[in-house]
Amino acid sequence: MKKINILLFFILSGFSLWAQNKFTKVADNLFERFEYVKAAKEYSLLVEKGKSDGYVYKQLGECYYNMFNTVESAKWYAMAIKTEQDAETYFNYAQMLKANIKYEEANTQMKVFAAKAPTDQRAIAFNKNPDYLPSLIEKDKLFEVKFLDINSEKSDFGAALYGDALYFSSARKDSGKKYGWNEEVFLDIYQSNLKADGSFSEPTPVSELNTTYHEGPVSITSDGNTIYFSSESFNSKLYEKNNAKRLKFGQVHLFKATKKNEKWDAITAMPFNDKKYSTSNPSIDKEGKTLYFSSNMPGSIGGTDIWKVQVNNDGTYGTPENLGDKINTPGDENFPFITDDNVLYFASNGLTGFGGLDVFIVDLKKNDFPINAGKPVNTEKDDFALTYNTTRKLGYLSSNRSGEDHIYSSIPICKGKIKVVVKNLNDDSLLPNSKVLILDENNNVIGTQVTNENGEVIYDVDCEKIYIIEAYKDGYVTAKTSLEKLTGGTIVVNISIKPIDVIITETEIILNPIYFDFDKSNITKQGAEELDKLVYVMSQNDTLKIYVKSHTDSRGDDKYNLNLSDKRAKSTVQYVISKGIDASRISGKGFGETELKIDCKNNCTEEQNAINRRSEFLLVK
Template sequence: MKNLYIALSFVVISITVSAQNKNTKIADKLFARFEYVDAVKEYQKLIENGKADPYVYKQLADANYNMFNSAEAIKWYKKATETQQDAETYYRYAQMLKAEGKYDDANKQMKKFATAAPSDLRAKAFNENPNYIPSLLDKSKLFDVKSSEISSDKSDFGAVLYDNSLYFTSARNGARKNYGWTEEPFLDIYKADYNTDGTITNASPVRELNSKWHDGPITISADGKTAYFASESYKEKQFSPKDKKANAKYSQVYLFSATKNGDSWGTPSSLPFNDKSFSNSNPSLSRDGKTLYFTSNRPSSVGGTDIWKVAVNADGTYGEPQNLGVKVNTEGNESFPFIADDNKTLYFASSGKQGFGGLDVYQIDLTNGEATNLGKPVNTEKDDFAFTFNGSKKIGFLSTNRSGNDDIFIVNPICAVDVLIVVTNAKTGEILANASVSMLDDKKNVIATEMSNAKGEVNYKVECDRAYVVQASKDGFEGNTFAVTKSKGPKAKVDAALQPIDVIVTETEIILKPIYFEYDKSNITQEGAFELDKLVQVMKNNDKMVIMSKSHTDTRGSDKYNLTLSDRRAKSTVQYIISKGIDASRISGKGMGELEPKEVCNPCTEAQHALNRRSEFLIVK
C-alpha cells in the first residue's frame, strides 16, 4: 500500500501501445486503473490460453513489482527479458532479485541496466562499486528493531510520535470499500496513545482529517496546532486529464494543512503549490516550523519521485519548492522524508541508491554531508521506509514489509559514544601521525587497532556507560594507556600525549622500568611491551650494541620450576625484541630463577613478589 505514496501512482503508468491488442484490452485497462490484483488474474488467463508474449510477461512482472510480490515479479521478469527490454525493466528486475537476496543475479541485471543507461546516476554508482553489499554488512549496528503491537493485518505505516500521541496511516478500516491496487481498504490517518511504559493503545481514526479517499501520512508542528497531511485532489474536485483507454479520471496526491480548534481539527485547506499535473505527499515539518519537506514528481525532479522542501513563512505563505538535489535524489524513487529535531539530519527512503533491496532508509546531514545507508537491522532485502525518530523520548519508528505486510516497527538507538583520540608529543605538543592506537574494553580485550592519521587522530565508536582504555605507541616514544571514562556521549575526546623515549644508559646496563610479569606467566604484558619498545629504540639508535636479558622470578615455587619459568620469560623478552626488527645475534636471554632477588624477604608481600618478577638488560658489547 505504501507504493501509492512512493510512486505517487495516481499518475498514469505508460503502456507500450504497439504491444497492446484486443486480447490484452481487459487486463491493460485494469493495469491502467492500478487494479493490479485483478490485472494479474487477467494476464495469467492469457498465458493459460496460450496467448502470452513478452509484453504480457512484462505487464505481469510490473504489476507484481508495484505490489512488491518479489518472487512472482522475478518469475515474469525472467520471461520478459528473454527479449530486449528498456533499461528500467532491467533495473526493476535487479531490485526484485535483491529483495530475495539473490545479489549475484541482481548484479547481472544491473550490468544490463548500466549498459542501456550509462549516464544514469544509478548506473554510474553501480559501475564504480558493483560489490558494495559486504561494506553495508560491515556497518556498525546503529539501532535495535522490534515489531510493535500497533500493527494490524492490513497496511500500517508512516508512524510519527509527538509528545504522547502516535500518528500513523492505516488501511485497517474494514467497513470501507477496497482499493483495487491491493484489495485493501482506503487509507486513513490514525492516532494512538503512547504510554509511559512504552505500550501503544487506543488507536482510532482522526475523523476530522479523513475522507472517503486515501489520507495520510501526517506531520504536526512542535506546538501541536498545525497539521500537514497527504490526501487526494478529489477533495478539490481536481483531476488529471481523462485517460480514455482506462476510461477513468485520476486524482493526484495533494498536501493539505489544518489548524487545531480546541480538541479537534478545523477544515483542511489545500496548499498553494499543489497542481493537478503532479503529486505532493509524505510531508515532514521541521521542529522550528520554517521548512516543510515532502515527496513529489513535479517538473525538474531527478527521478520518478524526489524529496523537495518549501519555506513556511511566518505570515502563513509559502516559498518556492526546491529540489534537494542529487546528494539525496536519484533517477529512482526517493520518498518518506523525516527531518530530525536538529533541523539538519534528514532520514529518507530510496530505491535508487545502493542498498540491500527494495526501499532502504538513508540519512544525510543537509548542511554538509553525504547520504549513508542505515545498515541492518533497519534495512533488509525488502521495503524499509518511513523512518522517524523522537529525540526527547529516544525512540523511533520504521515501516517495513519484511514480514510480508506493511507493518510498523519500533526502533531503539544503540547508545554510542564517538571517541576522538589525538596523539601528540608530550614535550612539544607536536602532532604524531602513524602512531598505533588500540581501544580496549573494561576486560582488557583489544576491540580494534588503527594508525593515527596526518592530524594525529583516530576515531572509535564505543558503547555508552562503559569504561574503556586507549593504548597508544610510536617508535621513539614511550607507549602509554589513557582512560576513556564512562559517558552517554555523544562525543568524547582523549588527548594521548606520549613522552619521547629518554632511557638511562650506563656503561654496563640499560635501565628501564621493571618489565613485570603476571604471576606464573611468561607472556609479555602491554605495560611490559611499552618498556621494551624503549630498549628497541636504543638498539636501533646504536646498531652495534649487543644486549643480554636476565629474567627473574619471585621466591614462590620450587627452585627448578622457577628456573624454567624465568627461562621462558627470558625467551619471551628476546622474541619480542626480535619481532621489532632487531637482529637475533644482538639479543640473548638467560633465566635466573629466584637466585638474585631484588627484595630479600620472608614472608614477602605481593608488592615485593612483583618486584622480584623482573627483567634486566646488560650491555654485552
C-alpha cells in the same frame, strides 16, 4: 513499488501500447485503474489461453512489481525479456532479483539496463561500482531494529513520534471501501500514546482527518499546533476525467490543519497542489520554516523526487525547490524526514542499495552525498519512512521484510572515537611504541594498541559507556585515567607518563618514599606509581630478589603497630606479584615502630609521622 505508489494511486501509467489488442483490453483497463490484483488475473487468463506475448508478460511483471510480489514479478519479467523491452523493464527486473537475493542475476540485468540507458544516473553509479554489495553488507550497524507490538495484520507504516503521540497510517479497520491496488481497505491516520514503560496504547483513528480515501503519513510542528498530512485530491475536487473510460484520475496532495480544543480543525489544501501531479509525505523542520515533501511535479529528475518549500511568517508559501541530483535520481525518492539537527532521512530505489526501497541519510548542514543506512535498517525488501525524535532518542522504520508493511523501532547506535596521545611527563615529548589499553568500567580489557610515530592510537567505541585508558612503556611508570560517558564524536585524551627514576645500590633499590594513610595498609595511588618502578626493574633482571621491610610511625601500642606494618608489607608484596612478578622473588615483613626513620617519639609532627610510615626494598640476591 507499492510504497511509492500507494500515495500516487491514481496517476496514469505510461506503458507501451504497441502490443495492446482486443484480447488485452479488459486487463489493460484494470491496469489503468491500478487494480493490479484483478489485472494480474486477467493477464494470467490470457497466458492460459495461449494469447500472451512479451507485452502480456511485462504487464504481469509490472502488476506484481507494484504489489511487491517479488517472486511472481521476477518470473514474468524473465519471460518478458525474451523479447526486446525498454530499459526500465530491465531495471525493475534487477530490483526484483535483488529482492530475492539473486545478486549475480540482478547484475546481469543491470548491465543490460546500463547499456540501454548509459547516461542514466543509476547506470553511471552501477558502472562505477558493480561489486558494491560486500562493502554495503559489511558496513557498521547504525541502528537497532525491533518489531513493534502496535502492528496489525494489515499495512501499517509511516510512524513518527510527536511528544508522547505516535502517528502512523494503517489499513487495519475491519470494513470499508477496498483499494484495487492490493485489495486492502483505504488507509487512515492512527494515533497511539507512548506509556511510561515504553509500550504503546491501543491505536485509535484520528477521525477528524480521515475520509473515505487514503490518508497519511503526517508531520507536526514542534509547538504541536499544526499538522501536515497526505490525502487525496478528490477532497479538494482536483482531478482529471477520462470520459471515454468513465474514470477520474486524482492525485495525492498535501493538506494542513491546526489544533483547536485538542482536535485538528480548519483543514486546507497546500497552494502548490495541482491536478496534474502529486505532493505527499510531508516533513516540517524544527523551526516550522521549511516543509520537505515528495512529488513528481515538473522539474523532477525521476518518478518522484524530494522537494522543499519555504513556510513564510504570514502563512504563505514560497516556490517549491527540487533538492537536486545529489539526492534525487531517475528512479524514485520518497518519504523524507528532517531531524531537529537537519539530517535528512529518505527512501530511494535509484541509489545503490540492497533492492527495493532503501533508507538513505544525508546531513544537509555539510552538503554531503547520501549514505545507505545499511543493515538491519535496509534489507532486500522495501525499507522506508525512517523517522527520529531527537528529544526522546526514539526512531521508527517501516518495512515489508515480513511480507506486509509493518512498523519497527529504529534506535541509532551511538558511536564515538577516543584518540589517545602518550607523552613524556618530564619534557612533553611524544612517545611512539607505547602500549595503550582500553578497559570497560569493570576493568575488563577490550582493546590493546601500540602508538604510532606521533604517539597516538584511536579507538572506535560505543557511546553512553565508561572507559578507562592505561598507557605503558618500558622505562616509564604506567598511567591510568577514567573517562566520562561519551555522547558521540571524537575526544582527545592526553596521557603523560613519568620516566622511571630508580637508584640501585649494592644493598637496596631506592624508590621515592611509599607512604600509607594513617592506620591503613592499602596501596595508595602514589604508592602504586612507585611500586610500578620496582616491578619494571625486576622484570628487566630476573635474578633480582627483594625483601620488603614495612614500618609504622610511633603512634599506637607496639603490638598493634607491628601487626599493621606486617599488613602493609604483605600488601606491598601482593601488589608486585599482581603485576606478574613471581612470588618466589619477593617477600616481606612488618617491623612496626622498632626502626623509626626519625626518632621523635610522641612529639612527631605529621610530616615526621608520614616519613616513618614507609617501606624499604632490600636486595636479597
